[in-house]
Amino acid sequence: xxxxxxxxxxxxxxxxxxxxxxxxxxxxxxxxxxxxxxxxxxxxxxxxxxxxxxxxxxxxxxxxxxxxxxxxxxxxxxxxxxxxxxxxxxxxxxxxxxxxxxxxxxxxxxxxxxxxxxxxxxxxxxxxxxxxxxxxxxxxxxxxxxxxxxxxxxxxxxxxxxxxxxxxxxxxxxxxxxxxxxxxxxxxxxxxxxxxxxxxxxxxxxxxxxxxxxxxxxxxxxxxxxxxxxxxxxxxxxxxxxxxxxxxxxxxxxxxxxxxxxxxxxxxxxxxxxxxxxxxxxxxxxxxxxxxxxxxxxxxxxxxxxxxxxxxxxxxxxxxxxxxxxxxxxxxxxxxxxxxxxxxxxxxxxxxxxxxxxxxxxxxxxxxxxxxxxxxxxxxxxxxxxxxxxxxxxxxxxxxxxxxxxxxxxxxxxxxxxxxxxxxxxxxxxxxxxxxxxxxxxxxxxxxxxxxxxxxxxxxxxxxxxxxxxxxxxxxxxxxxxxxxxxxxxxxxxxxxxxxxxxxxxxxxxxxxxxxxxxxxxxxxxxxxxxxxxxxxxxxxxxxxxxxxxxxxxxxxxxxxxxxxxxxxxxxxxxxxxxxxxxxxxxxxxxxxxxxxxxxxxxxxxxxxxxxxxxxxxxxxxxxxxxxxxxxxxxxxxxx
Numbered sequence: 001x002x003x004x005x006x007x008x009x010x011x012x013x014x015x016x017x018x019x020x021x022x023x024x025x026x027x028x029x030x031x032x033x034x035x036x037x038x039x040x041x042x043x044x045x046x047x048x049x050x051x052x053x054x055x056x057x058x059x060x061x062x063x064x065x066x067x068x069x070x071x072x073x074x075x076x077x078x079x080x081x082x083x084x085x086x087x088x089x090x091x092x093x094x095x096x097x098x099x100x101x102x103x104x105x106x107x108x109x110x111x112x113x114x115x116x117x118x119x120x121x122x123x124x125x126x127x128x129x130x131x132x133x134x135x136x137x138x139x140x141x142x143x144x145x146x147x148x149x150x151x152x153x154x155x156x157x158x159x160x161x162x163x164x165x166x167x168x169x170x171x172x173x174x175x176x177x178x179x180x181x182x183x184x185x186x187x188x189x190x191x192x193x194x195x196x197x198x199x200x201x202x203x204x205x206x207x208x209x210x211x212x213x214x215x216x217x218x219x220x221x222x223x224x225x226x227x228x229x230x231x232x233x234x235x236x237x238x239x240x241x242x243x244x245x246x247x248x249x250x251x252x253x254x255x256x257x258x259x260x261x262x263x264x265x266x267x268x269x270x271x272x273x274x275x276x277x278x279x280x281x282x283x284x285x286x287x288x289x290x291x292x293x294x295x296x297x298x299x300x301x302x303x304x305x306x307x308x309x310x311x312x313x314x315x316x317x318x319x320x321x322x323x324x325x326x327x328x329x330x331x332x333x334x335x336x337x338x339x340x341x342x343x344x345x346x347x348x349x350x351x352x353x354x355x356x357x358x359x360x361x362x363x364x365x366x367x368x369x370x371x372x373x374x375x376x377x378x379x380x381x382x383x384x385x386x387x388x389x390x391x392x393x394x395x396x397x398x399x400x401x402x403x404x405x406x407x408x409x410x411x412x413x414x415x416x417x418x419x420x421x422x423x424x425x426x427x428x429x430x431x432x433x434x435x436x437x438x439x440x441x442x443x444x445x446x447x448x449x450x451x452x453x454x455x456x457x458x459x460x461x462x463x464x465x466x467x468x469x470x471x472x473x474x475x476x477x478x479x480x481x482x483x484x485x486x487x488x489x490x491x492x493x494x495x496x497x498x499x500x501x502x503x504x505x506x507x508x509x510x511x512x513x514x515x516x517x518x519x520x521x522x523x524x525x526x527x528x529x530x531x532x533x534x535x536x537x538x539x540x541x542x543x544x545x546x547x548x549x550x551x552x553x554x555x556x557x558x559x560x561x562x563x564x565x566x567x568x569x570x571x572x573x574x575x576x577x578x579x580x581x582x583x584x585x586x587x588x589x590x591x592x593x594x595x596x597x598x599x600x601x602x603x604x605x606x607x608x609x610x611x612x613x614x615x616x617x618x619x620x621x622x623x624x625x626x627x628x629x630x631x632x633x634x635x636x637x638x639x640x
Contacts (some may be wrong), residue, residue, distance in 0.1 A: 001087040012039040015420030031412030036421025037394035050211035078119040102136025131155040216363035220343040223332040247350040291324035336368035362393035374399040398440030463605035518544025570603035
């Protein structure tokens with residue numbers, strides 16, 4: 001099963017998150033402190049926790065300012081469902097169910113929905129077609145002609161059982177009929193037993209529904225661990241920190257008898273297994289200091305009891321040897337960032353190869369890490385975690401956001417008591433403080449590209465960037481098509497007026513090609529830059545030259561009806577080509593139809609970015625040819 005979306009209601013400061021779509025690989029929740037990011041993860045975690053057993057509690061988690069009022073209104077708060085999750089059926093899940101109940105029992109659009117209430121009771125819908133399963137049962141168990149009609153129109157297994165009993169009573173003495181009914185009942189029992197259809201399906205799919213592995217600051221390893229406690233206590237008797245310690249002890253395939261063995265050599269060898277396994281992982285993704293090595297040790301501590309007796313306890317203590325400085329330090333005296341990274345690797349090792357893969361929930365991961373180390377952790381998410389697992393993490397750090405994957409971002413903003421926390425993929429009209437991490441990430445990425453990339457393609461704004469990047473990426477995967485050369489770094493500079501300034505400042509230091517709408521604004525200044533030697537004339541490419549019009553914008557590379565489709569989706573409109581007048585640029589015609597000077601050009605581009613998989617296949621060959629002609633001209637300037 002793959003998590004598709006989540007909805008959180010009446011949990012801490014979240015009144016109703018509405019549907020929050022989850023990416024198939026990585027989803028990033030961005031927001032200020034206390035905005036509701038942690039509350040969201042904690043609600044999701046409680047649906048199906050992988051380790052420990054957190055529960056929902058009205059006194060602890062129901063919105064405090066509403067609890068008393070809602071009880072006075074007669075609401076039974078224990079029945080409120082704070083978490084709802086929607087899962088997609090994957091091919092192996094369908095196959096498992098249909099091998100038992102027959103073909104077409106799982107419709108193509110079937111979804112699994114899970115809820116959990118404040119009383120911690122599960123409710124689910126499996127989306128399966130019980131009527132079709134009954135039809136398959138009857139088709140596989142031929143009945144005598146004189147009773148076939150008795151079973152027509154039956155849609156449930158319970159109804160099948162009732163009908164079998166009724167017909168058996170009416171056909172006493174008819175051995176042929178009774179034998180067929182006995183066979184049918186045996187087949188029914190083989191499918192559902194003493195359960196109903198939903199229960200029988202749940203028994204099949206429940207083991208395949210992923211659990212949630214949650215990791216936060218308080219999940220970090222302690223410096224000292226009582227071995228007998230973490231290895232022998234039940235899972236629900238350990239806190240998050242102790243559970244991480246247990247994962248560490250199990251990491252190297254450590255055996256309890258070996259770890260507690262009085263023989264030094266046996267115990268030391270087992271500890272080295274643990275240390276070697278974790279050290280390799282740490283150094284693979286920790287670029288801050290490659291000279292570190294894990295050094296776990298088992299010590300014995302005598303504990304005095306009130307009755308005068310004493311006992312000897314084995315404790316695991318974790319030290320880190322730093323070969324760069326030739327010293328070792330207790331684990332808890334290393335940087336907070338290293339402690340978090342090390343602890344997460346230990347904790348996740350217990351679930352890395354679990355089936356089904358867990359869904360990883362990371363609350364402010366790598367917050368104590370240097371920006372470079374945060375980049376290492378993002379690489380760790382891409383290369384190690386997201387290969388098998390869906391990952392949802394929260395952050396307010398620009399360095400934990402990937403500018404090339406803004407479709408993964410969900411913004412979280414607390415709107416106050418009346419509306420609670422809001423979670424959305426919409427980034428165009430949000431609070432500036434909430435947007436700051438995204439702006440920081442984009443700014444950092446822009447600066448990095450400016451001073452690292454050899455070839456820079458300057459465009460006016462982010463919508464130009466989106467159209468060129470999305471279509472180019474698509475054409476690059478299509479045999480025989482022309483895309484932008486990978487050497488190009490796309491640089492949106494914030495408008496046509498900013499292009500000449502950008503070229504004047506950096507044109508002498510960087511190889512710059514410019515793509516511009518065919519308008520007069522700014523073009524005269526660019527012409528002066530050409531005359532002054534800042535920019536070769538061939539490096540200025542006008543959209544009008546591509547579409548063979550005097551005035552044209554980047555949007556005119558699309559067929560008019562294609563761009564209108566993007567516009568209508570973005571603004572909830574229903575404008576048709578026949579509604580527009582004139583032959584000037586499509587965005588100008590739309591603005592004139594609306595009676596406005598300008599509309600937000602970024603919203604249609606955002607629609608294409610977020611729905612590219614469904615929209616790109618619908619674009620015409622003429623549209624792709626226009627983009628190809630632009631890319632051909634751009635690529636021809638690489639060696640100027």
